[in-house]
Every structure is written in structure tokens, then in C-alpha cells.
Amino acid sequence: MTPKEFARFRQINRTLCRYGIDQLLPKRFWPWPLRLLRSMVFWWRNQHKNDSAGARIRMAMEELGPVFIKFGQMMSTRRDLLPPDIADELALLQDQVSPFSGELAKQQIELALERPIDELFDDFDMQPLASASIAQVHTATLKENGQEVVLKVIRPGIEQTILSDIALMQRVAGFFALFFADGRRLRPKEVVEEYRKTIVDELDLAREASNAIQLRRNFTDAKELYVPEVYSDHCRKTLLVMERIYGIPVANIDELTAQNTNMKLLAERGVEVFFTQVFRDSFFHADMHPGNIFVSREHPEDPQYIGIDCGIVGTLNKEDQRYLAENFLAFFNRDYHKVAQLHVDSGWVPADTKVEEFEAAIRTVCEPIFAKPLSEISFGHVLLNLFNTARRFNMEVQPQLVLLQKTLLYIEGLGRQLYPELDLWATAKPFLERWMRKQVGPEAVFTAFKEKAPYWLETLPHLPELVYDNLQLAKQQQLKFQQFTAQYLQQQKQRQRSLILALAAASSLISAALLYPSLPIVSIALAISSGFVGLMSWRQLK
Numbered sequence: 001m002t003p004k005e006f007a008r009f010r011q012i013n014r015t016l017c018r019y020g021i022d023q024l025l026p027k028r029f030w031p032w033p034l035r036l037l038r039s040m041v042f043w044w045r046n047q048h049k050n051d052s053a054g055a056r057i058r059m060a061m062e063e064l065g066p067v068f069i070k071f072g073q074m075m076s077t078r079r080d081l082l083p084p085d086i087a088d089e090l091a092l093l094q095d096q097v098s099p100f101s102g103e104l105a106k107q108q109i110e111l112a113l114e115r116p117i118d119e120l121f122d123d124f125d126m127q128p129l130a131s132a133s134i135a136q137v138h139t140a141t142l143k144e145n146g147q148e149v150v151l152k153v154i155r156p157g158i159e160q161t162i163l164s165d166i167a168l169m170q171r172v173a174g175f176f177a178l179f180f181a182d183g184r185r186l187r188p189k190e191v192v193e194e195y196r197k198t199i200v201d202e203l204d205l206a207r208e209a210s211n212a213i214q215l216r217r218n219f220t221d222a223k224e225l226y227v228p229e230v231y232s233d234h235c236r237k238t239l240l241v242m243e244r245i246y247g248i249p250v251a252n253i254d255e256l257t258a259q260n261t262n263m264k265l266l267a268e269r270g271v272e273v274f275f276t277q278v279f280r281d282s283f284f285h286a287d288m289h290p291g292n293i294f295v296s297r298e299h300p301e302d303p304q305y306i307g308i309d310c311g312i313v314g315t316l317n318k319e320d321q322r323y324l325a326e327n328f329l330a331f332f333n334r335d336y337h338k339v340a341q342l343h344v345d346s347g348w349v350p351a352d353t354k355v356e357e358f359e360a361a362i363r364t365v366c367e368p369i370f371a372k373p374l375s376e377i378s379f380g381h382v383l384l385n386l387f388n389t390a391r392r393f394n395m396e397v398q399p400q401l402v403l404l405q406k407t408l409l410y411i412e413g414l415g416r417q418l419y420p421e422l423d424l425w426a427t428a429k430p431f432l433e434r435w436m437r438k439q440v441g442p443e444a445v446f447t448a449f450k451e452k453a454p455y456w457l458e459t460l461p462h463l464p465e466l467v468y469d470n471l472q473l474a475k476q477q478q479l480k481f482q483q484f485t486a487q488y489l490q491q492q493k494q495r496q497r498s499l500i501l502a503l504a505a506a507s508s509l510i511s512a513a514l515l516y517p518s519l520p521i522v523s524i525a526l527a528i529s530s531g532f533v534g535l536m537s538w539r540q541l542k
């Protein structure tokens with residue numbers, strides 16, 4: 001550990017002690033070296049005795065900075081690992097940091113572009129439009145076409161801070177897994193590793209740019225969602241240049257109502273956009289918090305979302321998509337046996353899982369959900385319950401599915417905020433049923449045929465040639481096979497002959513030995529003939 005790392009390590013520990021995080025685990029569970037170290041810094045006392053455990057963890061994370069804040073935000077969705085009161089508190093974590101100067105932002109942009117900002121942009125605004133822990137956003141006009149744009153630039157020095165904090169977290173996680181009885185069950189190393197991947201992705205704005213381009217392409221001319229244009233020629237790892245939008249933040253219900261937005265349609269479209277991303281495109285925006293979603297000011301009766309910040313996206317493979325759709329449909333038909341069987345068939349839980357036991361466990365956690373009217377049921381919670389139950393039956397839930405479940409919770413929350421009577425199931429069911437028909441019905445066969453047809457057409461002219469070649473090949477192989485069989489039979493015969501001769505030689509030798517005292521001449525003749533026969537046996541094997 002370098003002196004700098006040690007200083008940060010010390011600062012983190014002092015903060016944790018001052019918020020009494022060390023007291024959350026009774027001392028008797030601590031290994032003795034840790035107890036000794038703790039007693040050596042006895043003056044680091046809990047200064048927030050009257051606050052709840054969750055609040056203390058939240059405050060400590062806020063004080064420790066962006067890496068811990070984002071980590072806490074991520075952990076707030078892992079209700080399978082944390083008690084609900086702590087998860088609720090962590091969900092309140094605010095990413096509030098003071099902006100850095102416009103001059104510094106300009107320097108960073110010029111460093112990324114390797115040229116003065118004035119060569120490409122007019123009216124660069126020194127005052128940031130927004131500032132978050134990882135990046136800051138400024139406005140300008142693009143010289144080449146007069147388009148108003150935003151420039152998102154990575155906070156200077158943040159990458160080093162994040163990487164060194166993560167390295168420390170990894171060390172602490174390793175230590176935790178080693179020394180605490182519950183350490184391995186909570187899988188701290190895997191959790192930190194999952195987090196590292198997410199946050200490192202957020203540091204790469206070139207990646208965000210390509211995600212935004214892909215999402216924009218998927219929704220070209222769609223009336224439900226608009227994704228601003230990205231100017232990829234000017235994007236770098238630390239800089240994103242994007243069309244500026246003037247939508248209404250989706251959380252601003254008053255303004256949306258004031259312009260007579262069709263709130264029911266808006267809420268339903270949110271669900272549709274999500275399901276389209278997941279099932280049609282297998283590419284979904286996974287950071288759907290209200291700060292990243294706007295609503296167009298145009299045609300409020302036919303409202304359109306505007307999505308920004310594509311730093312975190314999720315993808316699902318065909319099996320995951322099918323698993324999800326079938327599970328949702330089976331679940332909402334209350335067919336728990338099918339839900340359990342689906343998990344086994346798809347290999348999500350081990351093949352030797354007792355389906356009846358699994359079914360009973362799913363029923364126990366999910367049936368109470370149906371006590372509510374269908375329109376009030378939360379898809380996100382359904383999934384959460386399902387995953388938690390499946391984990392008990394050794395299902396390793398993929399991070400992509402956890403990401404999806406988290407996004408679904410956001411979408412639902414948002415939809416119900418916009419239109420409290422939103423019936424999610426009524427919006428989603430036809431979508432899922434249509435999708436399933438496309439996957440398994442005659443439509444699926446037709447689609448597969450349509451996809452394969454160009455390839456077949458291309459191959460058709462070569463077909464006679466291919467058939468001829470294959471017939472030739474088959475003929476050659478048949479000949480080879482016949483030769484091989486004949487050789488094999490020949491070898492078998494030789495082995496049999498050799499065995500018989502060897503037996504004859506052995507019995508002559510034994511007889512020679514037995515006859516030697518009474519008939520020595522006969523015995524010698526037998527011994528000599530045994531030698532000859534043995535020689536013949538050996539020659540058969542060559």
C-alpha cells in the first residue's frame with residue numbers, strides 16, 4: 001500500500017467509525033487483529049448515535065464521495081443481499097458535488113480534441129448546465145452547422161480517484177470474505193467487481209456515444225422516443241458532443257400538466273418503450289432515472305420521450321428474453337408450476353431441482369402479490385421475488401437480469417407517477433403475447449425462413465456441384481471404410497492364430513518339463529518344437 005493509499009484507507013475507516021458502521025457487526029464476530037486495531041483508535045467514536053443504521057450508512061457514503069455514493073446507489077437495488085430498511089435509505093443517496101470551473105472544463109475539452117475549442121465551437125458557455133460526480137455538461141454551438149450542442153466532459157482526476165478507491169474496496173472485500181463468517185455468503189468480491197465494471201464503463205464517454213448512436217438508430221422516426229444526435233467525430237473517451245434538447249424533465253408533472261400532456265398515453269408509452277428495447281432490440285437504456293428522461297414540448301396530445309445519458313445499457317440474449325417473457329406470462333396466469341419448470345428446462349436452476357418444492361417456494365412469495373388488483377402489481381417486485389426465490393435454489397442470476405429488474409422498477413415508478421391508474425399488465429400483456437407468437441408460432445418459422453432465404457438463394461447455383469462433391473466424398477469414405485474393415489479382420493485373425501500357437505507352445509513346454517525325468521529324449525524334442533511354435537506365434541503378431 002502506497003502512503004497515499006494508506007492515507008485514504010485511514011480516512012475511510014475514520015469516517016466509517018464516526019458513523020458507527022463498525023458497530024453494526026457485534027464485536028464477538030470480529031477476528032482478534034481487527035479488534036486490536038479498532039481499540040488502538042478508540043477516539044474515533046460514533047457521533048450519530050441517534051440515527052438509524054441505514055441513515056448512518058447513507059451519510060457515511062455521502063461523505064466518502066462519488067465512488068461510495070454510486071456504490072450505495074447500486075447496492076440499494078440488491079434487496080436480496082441487504083435488509084429492506086438499509087436498501088431504502090441507500091436509495092436516497094444524492095449525487096451532489098460542486099461544479100469545477102468552466103476554464104478547467106475548456107482545458108479538458110481542448111486536451112481531448114487536441115485543438116482550440118474555438119476552431120469547432122462558438123458560444124461555449126463557461127457556466128455549466130449541469131454538474132455530477134463523474135462529468136460536467138456545458139453548452140455551445142457547432143460551427144459546422146450552427147446546431148446547439150452540449151459538451152459532456154469527464155471531471156479531471158476523477159478516473160484516478162475512482163480506480164484507487166475501487167482497488168481499496170477490492171482489498172477490503174477480500175479481507176471481509178476471508179475473516180467474517182457471513183463474508184462469503186454476501187459475495188463481497190463479486191459485488192465490488194460488478195460495480196467496478198459499471199463505473200469504469202461510465203468513465204468512457206466514447207462508449208456512451210456509441211450506445212446513444214445505437215439507441216437512436218433503433219428508434220429512428222419512432223413517435224415514442226427521440227434520442228439526440230451524437231457528433232461522433234468530436235467525441236473522445238473524455239468528451240461527448242451531442243445535440244442540445246429542450247424537453248420538459250419527466251419529473252416536472254406540473255409543467256407537463258400545464259401543457260395538457262396526455263398523461264395516460266405518456267405513461268403507457270414508457271412501458272412500451274421499455275418492452276420494445278428489451279424484446280425487439282435486446283438493447284435497453286439501463287439508467288432510466290428521472291434526470292435522464294425528458295418529454296418533448298411538441299404535440300403534447302401525442303407525447304414523445306427524449307432519452308439522454310446512455311452510459312449504462314443492458315443486452316439480453318435470446319434465451320434470457322424467452323425466459324423473461326414466458327415467466328411473466330406464466331406468472332400472471334398464476335401457473336407457478338410452469339414458472340418452476342421453465343427454470344429447470346432452461347438450465348437456470350440445477351437439473352436435479354425438485355420442481356414441486358421450487359413451485360411451492362415461488363407460490364409462497366408470489367401469491368400474496370395477487371392479493372392486490374392486477375393494475376397495482378409491480379413487475380419489478382415480481383421479478384425481484386422470483387430472483388430471490390430462485391437464488392435459494394442455486395440460480396446464479398445474471399447481472400444483466402438484475403439491471404433489467406432495476407430498470408423495470410424505475411419505469412413502473414415513473415409510469416405510476418405520471419398516471420397513477422396505469423395498468424402495467426394491460427399494456428405489457430399484448431406486447432409479450434405478440435412477441436411470444438413471433439418466437440414460437442408459424443410466424444417464427446416464416447421469419448426464420450425469411451432470414452435464411454437469401455443465404456439459400458445464394459447457395460442454390462452451387463448445389464449440383466456440392467451434391468457431386470459430397471457423393472464423391474461419400475464414395476471415397478466408403479472405400480476407405482471397407483479397406484479399414486478388411487485390415488481389422490485380418491489383424492483379428494492373426495491375433496487369434498498367435499494365441500492358439502502360444503497356447504500350444506506353452507502346453508508343449510509344460511509336457512516337456514513333466515516328461516523329462518522318465519523320457520528325456522521325448523522331452524527335449526517337445527521343448528524344441530515348443531520353441532518353434534512360440535516363434536511362429538510371435539511372428540503372427542508382427
Ligand SMILES: Nc1ncnc2c1ncn2[C@@H]1O[C@H](COP(=O)(O)OP(=O)(O)OP(=O)(O)O)[C@@H](O)[C@H]1O
Pocket residue numbers: 095129130131132133134135136137150152228242243244245246291292308309311
Ligand atoms: N443533450 C442534452 N440537452 C440538454 N441538456 C442535457 C443534454 N445532455 C445532458 N443534459 C443536462 O445535463 C444533465 C446531466 O447529464 P447526464 O445525465 O448525461 O450526466 P451524468 O454525469 O451522467 O449525470 P448523472 O450521473 O446524474 O446521470 C442532465 O440531467 C441534463 O439536465
